[in-house]
Amino acid sequence: MFQKIFYIIVFSIGCAAAHPHVFIDAKVHMVFDENEFVGVQNRWEFDLIYSQAMIDAADKNKNGKFESDEVKLYETQIIDAAKEYSRFNYIGDGTRFYSPKEAKNIKASITTEGKLAVEFLNAFHIPSDPKDYTMLVLAVTDPTNYILITVDMEKSEIHAPDAMDVEYFVDALNDLTLFKNFSGNVKGLYVRYQKIP
Amino acid sequence: MFAIKKFPNFFIAFLLCLLLCSVASFAGANNKRFEFKKAAPVQTEAVADTVKTHSSYFFIGSDAMWEWLVTSQKNLRDKISFQVTNLKKGETSSLGIFLLICFIYGLLHALGPGHGKTIVVSYFLARKGNFLHGVGLGTSITTIHTFSAVALLFILYGVANAAIFPIFESSRIFIEKASYVLIILTGILLLAIAIRETIHEKKEKNLTPANASWKELFWIAFVTGIVPCPAVALIVFFCLLNKMPGIALLGAFAICCGMALTNTAFGIGAILARSGIDKGIHRANRFEKLAGAVNTGLSFFCGICISVLGIFLFLNAR
Numbered sequence: 001m002f003q004k005i006f007y008i009i010v011f012s013i014g015c016a017a018a019h020p021h022v023f024i025d026a027k028v029h030m031v032f033d034e035n036e037f038v039g040v041q042n043r044w045e046f047d048l049i050y051s052q053a054m055i056d057a058a059d060k061n062k063n064g065k066f067e068s069d070e071v072k073l074y075e076t077q078i079i080d081a082a083k084e085y086s087r088f089n090y091i092g093d094g095t096r097f098y099s100p101k102e103a104k105n106i107k108a109s110i111t112t113e114g115k116l117a118v119e120f121l122n123a124f125h126i127p128s129d130p131k132d133y134t135m136l137v138l139a140v141t142d143p144t145n146y147i148l149i150t151v152d153m154e155k156s157e158i159h160a161p162d163a164m165d166v167e168y169f170v171d172a173l174n175d176l177t178l179f180k181n182f183s184g185n186v187k188g189l190y191v192r193y194q195k196i197p
Numbered sequence: 198m199f200a201i202k203k204f205p206n207f208f209i210a211f212l213l214c215l216l217l218c219s220v221a222s223f224a225g226a227n228n229k230r231f232e233f234k235k236a237a238p239v240q241t242e243a244v245a246d247t248v249k250t251h252s253s254y255f256f257i258g259s260d261a262m263w264e265w266l267v268t269s270q271k272n273l274r275d276k277i278s279f280q281v282t283n284l285k286k287g288e289t290s291s292l293g294i295f296l297l298i299c300f301i302y303g304l305l306h307a308l309g310p311g312h313g314k315t316i317v318v319s320y321f322l323a324r325k326g327n328f329l330h331g332v333g334l335g336t337s338i339t340t341i342h343t344f345s346a347v348a349l350l351f352i353l354y355g356v357a358n359a360a361i362f363p364i365f366e367s368s369r370i371f372i373e374k375a376s377y378v379l380i381i382l383t384g385i386l387l388l389a390i391a392i393r394e395t396i397h398e399k400k401e402k403n404l405t406p407a408n409a410s411w412k413e414l415f416w417i418a419f420v421t422g423i424v425p426c427p428a429v430a431l432i433v434f435f436c437l438l439n440k441m442p443g444i445a446l447l448g449a450f451a452i453c454c455g456m457a458l459t460n461t462a463f464g465i466g467a468i469l470a471r472s473g474i475d476k477g478i479h480r481a482n483r484f485e486k487l488a489g490a491v492n493t494g495l496s497f498f499c500g501i502c503i504s505v506l507g508i509f510l511f512l513n514a515r
Contacts, residue, residue: 048275077363084249085248090250093235143249148267148271150268167229169231179250
């Protein structure tokens with residue numbers, strides 16, 4: 001009987017996961033230069049209901065475009081607000097996560113469907129090890145489940161110059177305890193890179 | 198067609214250039230599986246950057262079930278915005294579908310945290326309640342939860358008229374955290390009452406379990422429900438932006454009904470479980486002596502559960 005009660009309570013807490021309030025369709029690309037992994041280029045397209053609320057808040061002159069002062073709201077409310085959550089771009093090497101540095105090239109636009117699209121580069125600046133490949137995994141998720149981020153990692157691109165040798169594949173995160181807090185549905189983009197001598 | 202037949206070489210050269218350009222942008226990258234080796238453990242604090250990964254993800258069920266739950270909510274939200282757009286165009290026949298979708302959305306959405314299920318279940322395991330109590334608590338929590346969002350949004354919309362959602366978000370976070378502190382205190386209060394009753398029972402040798410009271414029910418409904426629901430707020434605001442305040446209120450009411458049904462189902466489930474425990478104890482005569490201990494144990498356990506849940510929600514609030 002107590003076991004049943006315990007299951008009732010645990011189940012009711014367990015359902016806590018199903019709780020997103022904001023929905024994002026994301027596209028992510030990993031960007032490298034000649035010396036380092038620069039960061040993750042993000043394009044976040046919000047659901048129509050959240051989009052309209054945020055467009056209304058930022059587009060003060062109602063011209064359907066976002067001037068630099070109007071984009072500032074998204075920088076503070078959306079991008080910087082998620083900095084402690086790595087801006088939902090978790091970069092790990094199997095033993096630790098890297099903190100994101102600055103967010104660059106922030107742009108906002110309205111799609112033909114009236115949705116808000118925010119683009120930015122989430123910079124990490126992780127240099128290439130001259131002796132061996134540097135290995136990283138990218139996972140895109142909001143672990144608090146306030147935002148549901150849908151991303152097809154298979155469609156993610158790697159942007160790297162000739163001087164950088166990069167190999168990558170997409171797989172589950174099951175084998176990495178570092179990512180144990182994330183849902184089993186979250187896929188990882190595994191990369192290894194080395195500067196060509 | 199065009200001049201491809203006249204200039205085949207030019208066309209092939211153009212295609213080759215296009216191919217080379219696209220390859221150049223991915224020049225250094227190969228889609229290739231390799232053995233992923235973890236980096237050596239970090240030796241110094243300087244490189245051990247930290248980011249928050251703690252999550253409210255704790256789900257009994259398969260990944261597919263979880264995926265279904267969250268994507269259903271996403272699809273329902275898309276359908277709600279579609280129906281509101283139809284209503285704006287004057288398609289009144291969409292009203293019924295809009296309300297039905299809002300109801301189902303509320304039903305599923307209330308499975309999330311901060312909607313009072315655990316509090317309802319814990320309370321009715323600790324206190325003997327009846328069907329009416331279950332409906333009362335389940336409904337009052339969601340009514341307060343929904344209409345606190347509606348009221349806050351209408352006030353902000355009336356004052357600022359626009360650009361209010363970020364203000365709503367920041368106000369909500371403060372109310373949410375305050376409410377979770379109240380939930381922790383409620384758990385402690387229930388625990389204190391359980392201790393007092395235990396002492397009282399020992400003196401009077403009274404083994405009957407404590408009953409639910411409407412006073413306690415309304416206090417619990419208030420502290421749990423006062424957090425404005427952001428999901429309701431977003432849908433109401435979307436309707437307000439489309440100049441449809443009446444539809445906003447109807448939609449909020451339909452979501453409220455859906456959420457009330459979920460919470461009430463959990464409440465009645467707990468009442469039945471509690472009633473089953475009591476009946477089981479009395480039927481098995483040899484356990485009758487333990488009835489008092491079971492009551493006390495449940496009251497303690499549920500008081501602790503409510504406090505722990507409050508702490509859990511407080512730490513995960515964002």
